[in-house]
Amino acid sequence: MKADRILGALYGQTLGDAMGMPSELWPRSRVKAHFGWIDHFLPGPAENNAACYFDRAQFTDDTSMALCLADAIFECHGEINADVIGAHILRWAEGFDAFNKNVLGPTSKIALNAIRDGKPVSELENNGVTNGAAMRASPLGCLLPAHSLDEFIDQVALASSPTHKSDLAIAGAVVIAWSISRAIDGAGWQEITDALPAVARHAQEKRITTFSASLAARIELALHVVRHATGVESACEQVYQLVGTGTSTIESVPAAIAMVELAQTDPNRCAILCANLGGDTDTIGAMATAICGALHGVSAIDTSFKQQLDAVNQLDFTRYSEQLYTYRCEREEA
Secondary structure, X not given: OHXXXXXXXXXXXXXXXXXXXXHOOEOHHHHHHHHOOOOOOOOOOOOOXXXXXXXXXXXXXXXXXXXXXXXXXXXXOOOOOHHHHHHHHHHHHHXXXXXXXXOOXXXXXXXXXXXXXXXXXXXXXXXXXXXXXXXXXXXXXXXXXXXXXXXXXXXHHHHHOOOOOOHHHHHHHHHXXXXXXXXXXXXXXXXXXXXXHHHHHHHHHOOOXXXXXXXXXXXXXXXXXXXXXXXXXXXXHHHHHXXXXXXXXXXHHHHHHHHHHHOOOOHHHHHHHHXXXXXXXXXXXXXXXXXXXXXXXXXXXXXXXXXXXXXXXXXXXXXXXXXXXXXXXXXXXX
């Protein structure tokens, strides 16, 4: 059952990313005017300078970096090594020519340039607050048991450190990974959301490096907005206007939690709602739909969506899920 939920998390990440790709980084009004309503895979429009590199059902840097993280974990036999993770992400970035395309966030770009110049990850400052750590955190949720929160935070911080070391960025990655890990253990969404603000608070306050609003409070706001909205359209509009859907962790991670709630944890509905939200649609979609996939397992992913993702991306997600499951079991037994 856990292996099935891990596979669901990986397919959920990919589904949310690919569905949200065409509208990424556009205002909500422009998404509506251009697309009407997105409910199937579309190619990136030529006029979207972030999505124009991608074709129908292709995923973006979010899932590419998540797979880099998984590959680095496999190379190190289930252990997290920051320099190996950095090397894998850099190799992908150079292969995709990401430095010359509008696909890398500013924090990641600076960090990867320093890694390319030979600087070890331990010497990098990486105090940015964008969502590059959270967007790739799903493999960490698949790998790491959630029984010790402090140990969980430390492992996520280490995995995030090649590009992000700030308290807020780490806390955002912890929120996504911890939600996925608890879902893989069989916890229900209500149980997860009840505990999430305290998890976020602990992660953000463990080693304070920035002045920032409280991620815990923003998650509580996001859940309140969705639970008290009158209808889906009103809920999405309020998430966009009040919680925010930008590339900062303080907006996009709470927005992702809100969308899981709004979709009632249905991964297909979640991916579609995120794609139409406006803002960082692919990243919010990747994070939120990964959680939904972990809650319900791969069988909850629409067969047509799954077939298209497989045909276009030619990736063996079963191999990834089986390997992550093996390493998770080893950690649980240790």
